[in-house]
Amino acid sequence: MIYNICNRNYNSPILTGHCMAVVEDLKKEAGIAACKYVKNGMKIGLGTGSTVKYTIIELGRRIAEEDLQIMGVPTSEVTKELAQSLNIPLSDLAEIGKLDLTIDGADEFDPNYNLIKGGGGALTREKIVALASNAMVVVADDRKQVSTLGQFPLPVEVTVSNWESVKEQISHICPGDVNLRETTEVPFVTDNGGYILDCNFGPMISKPDVLEKRINAFEGVVEVGLFVGICDVVIISSSSGIKTSTKPNGRLS
Numbered sequence: 001m002i003y004n005i006c007n008r009n010y011n012s013p014i015l016t017g018h019c020m021a022v023v024e025d026l027k028k029e030a031g032i033a034a035c036k037y038v039k040n041g042m043k044i045g046l047g048t049g050s051t052v053k054y055t056i057i058e059l060g061r062r063i064a065e066e067d068l069q070i071m072g073v074p075t076s077e078v079t080k081e082l083a084q085s086l087n088i089p090l091s092d093l094a095e096i097g098k099l100d101l102t103i104d105g106a107d108e109f110d111p112n113y114n115l116i117k118g119g120g121g122a123l124t125r126e127k128i129v130a131l132a133s134n135a136m137v138v139v140a141d142d143r144k145q146v147s148t149l150g151q152f153p154l155p156v157e158v159t160v161s162n163w164e165s166v167k168e169q170i171s172h173i174c175p176g177d178v179n180l181r182e183t184t185e186v187p188f189v190t191d192n193g194g195y196i197l198d199c200n201f202g203p204m205i206s207k208p209d210v211l212e213k214r215i216n217a218f219e220g221v222v223e224v225g226l227f228v229g230i231c232d233v234v235i236i237s238s239s240s241g242i243k244t245s246t247k248p249n250g251r252l253s
């Protein structure tokens with residue numbers, strides 16, 4: 001299989017152009033498949049990232065061609081711009097409160113439907129929107145599926161004034177490096193005006209609820225990119241097709 005020779009890391013130097021195209025197809029398939037959960041009249045949380053982008057494009061198509069009626073709440077400025085360009089009606093939580101469903105990507109998911117998110121830096125709004133939703137569907141290709149979370153560096157949003165002290169505190173509990181996220185040698189700034197620390201725990205986060213609480217207790221932490229007990233369904237694309245994995249006793253089971 002072509003896909004099986006693709007390295008798991010998007011940015012790997014050995015990921016060939018062909019493999020990148022295969023991965024892009026997998027993202028598209030997962031993103032579009034999630035639209036089966038979207039019905040007329042729903043209020044939908046619109047996630048952030050290169051996989052859920054395809055969900056948003058498909059919703060825009062259904063609005064234009066099939067008269068789908070929905071209201072979206074975007075989780076980032078990038079998603080807001082994309083949705084506006086597709087004429088998806090938008091609102092915010094202050095105005096509409098509870099949402100029917102959020103669809104979003106993930107950097108990792110484990111067998112208990114717990115997630116690492118924040119690779120795109122939008123974790124805080126993503127969590128607020130997901131928590132305001134009656135259910136959460138995650139779209140991902142099978143490279144994101146892990147037995148234990150943590151190979152992907154855990155993103156933690158921090159206030160600009162406290163980032164150094166938070167980094168110091170997390171370093172005491174994190175076996176690997178804790179790095180301030182940068183873009184072209186300046187700190188990456190989130191939509192909320194915060195910074196991101198990427199924390200290399202390694203694949204050892206077996207109790208994500210405990211770690212989330214522990215990190216959240218450090219002064220200056222805005223949000224931790226662990227989503228525990230929030231996701232109900234993962235739509236997983238792979239070279240063998242699409243699989244919908246539904247959490248037993250979850251909100252969509």
Ligand code: 5RP
Pocket residue numbers: 047048049050051052104105106107116117118119120121122123126
């Ligand atoms: C953004 C996120 C994304 O959902 C996550 O990084 C996955 O993105 P992609 O689909 O591009 O791999 O959490 O903050």
